[in-house]
Amino acid sequence: MADPDELGTRSLASLAVASAWIDRVAAPLPAERVPLDRAGDRVLAADTGTLLAIPPHVRAACDGFAVRAAASIGAGAYNPLSLKAIPVAAGEPMPEGTDAVVPFDRAECEAGEISVIEPVAAAENVEPEGGVAAAGAVLVRAGTRLAARHVGLLSAAEIGDVAVVCRPRVAIVVAAPQRVVGAGSDGPMIRAAVERDGGVVTGEIPAPRNRAAIAAALAQAAADIVLVIGGTGSGPDDHAAAALAQAGELALHGVALSPGETSGLGRTGSGVPVVLLPGPPAACLWSYELFAGRVIRRRGGRSPELPYRLCQKVTARKIVSAIGLTEICPIRLDVLVGTVEPLPGFAETGLRAASEGDGFAIIAEASEGCPQGAAIGVYLYD
């Protein structure tokens, strides 16, 4: 357990150590059943299959006349044949004794018969029983984030509700200093990020900047994860880490990450994961992305990885980074050439570095950066 008063005088935890702690502690939440028409974008909690075959019976694949194909054998331009024809709509069961459908626009019907001038193939425009799925087949696997196409498939199997992973409830304790202009204003940013990651903000609890008040706020938060914004630094009114140590467990405080160095991780007395987010906006954002977001994504059954597309690009200019710190480096993408170049960092332009770039690179702790012309992994905002 970390000593809350030691930040700065001891070595910082590596990003890998912090991520591993999260992966050990942040377990996926249990499942709940929701109606299918509320299931879009939720994470399926169990393999979900169909009791019925889809389709449950041989059926017409288009609107037209149901006929018996064998009766058309020998039809030709000089030998038109009359077939018994029963109108059917797409999706209707095939009438007894028929096995093919001639679309309405390819024939005229008179007195219950159509005339054909070429043979009709058996099973033409007919869906076989179980053609989409056999009875008992799994349709959508556990862990799938349900898109419209999955919902449609489940609906076609007459499934009315599904088991999905509960959405993580997120309580936010705001412990930002009063004297700082724009401080305490990380709330809207964090709320947007929580919603993107599938969480639900259950409340923002303002806490005066003292240990007892923050510890009390931590103790009452009824949530699946608690975020504390602000009070993570080494100043005289930075009490977030000490408060967490008092209210439960401070697992680590201080990560070799820039921005985000004063981040902390731990648990409340009842075992709920807590992430301490620095107050300065850029540090708050990256601490959220790498720690808080990871907890929320894991608890909600999503991939723990950053929700940005990772791809390989070549650097158009050298990228410089301090050894011993994992650095988030904002980049601009040259779409035509396919190269990336570093932008002025978060230390210089704050969140503007994130809002004006095309993405970012994460320069590993052990690296001094990378030379011009090197291939690096970059995350794109898209």
Next chain:
Amino acid sequence: MADPDELGTRSLASLAVASAWIDRVAAPLPAERVPLDRAGDRVLAADTGTLLAIPPHVRAACDGFAVRAAASIGAGAYNPLSLKAIPVAAGEPMPEGTDAVVPFDRAECEAGEISVIEPVAAAENVEPEGGVAAAGAVLVRAGTRLAARHVGLLSAAEIGDVAVVCRPRVAIVVAAPQRVVGAGSDGPMIRAAVERDGGVVTGEIPAPRNRAAIAAALAQAAADIVLVIGGTGSGPDDHAAAALAQAGELALHGVALSPGETSGLGRTGSGVPVVLLPGPPAACLWSYELFAGRVIRRRGGRSPELPYRLCQKVTARKIVSAIGLTEICPIRLDVLVGTVEPLPGFAETGLRAASEGDGFAIIAEASEGCPQGAAIGVYLYD
């Protein structure tokens, strides 16, 4: 204007003609103001800037002791110098007469002074006024879909609410046949797709399958777009097109698209765009994606393009497609080799082709498909 009774006996509209009609008719909605903490994922309606400089004053970039850098000139291991030191927290204005911050962990303070053994650089750990943005600068451009980083930047500029494009209200008229198992069940799928595209479903209106009932439902729908599910085919109880012609304007019915051939487009009497979606699930999905979704995305200020990542891949096998129809071809991606191969199509396995593949290719109307080894554009679900 199309004659609703002519489907099948006339030529089908091309996908390009249908898309162009949508782009002409579906205008972006007006703006509304929302609080910043509800603005995540909304589309900004106007360039939004800052009245204040950010930061509004010179301020500390980290917790530490504010000092006057000039007073440290000449400091060294053999010549420690004492400096007047005022503790500051990150984000606080720099005290009068100071211009640099020494982090708490790099010095000990005694009686309001710290001892330094090397010179402190002027402006070290200090954010200049306007370093993030000058007063009057545009922070986020109109048309931006607000991510957490944009919200954070606006919040740091003390902006409390923003103008965003209204979310399109979507009314769904369900005109599916009663006799078909699983029909009428496109509702949950379409709802999930509407929500993904930023729309709000205001209601699902069941309509008996007759012209007057559907026309009446169209006339009363108070929405920014109306979707009719089912009744688009050529069968005796397919009245969606005729009902739309009666209630307003049927612009086109029948598109050279597979699946989705019986799709229709038009407007209610009061000019609200209407999309007629076929009832069979796969046709309904693709008609939504290419037509309804395009209307919703445009009206909501988003890009009208399909919300899937488009990339170039090489075919591992020949893809066959009918000339004269734009075909949606489900594909599987070989991640290691980077090639794609076609899966059994929607005609054979319905929505399962969409839920089990990795994406799809859109094979143009004029193409017979593409040979093995050709480069094609594919959309990936991700």
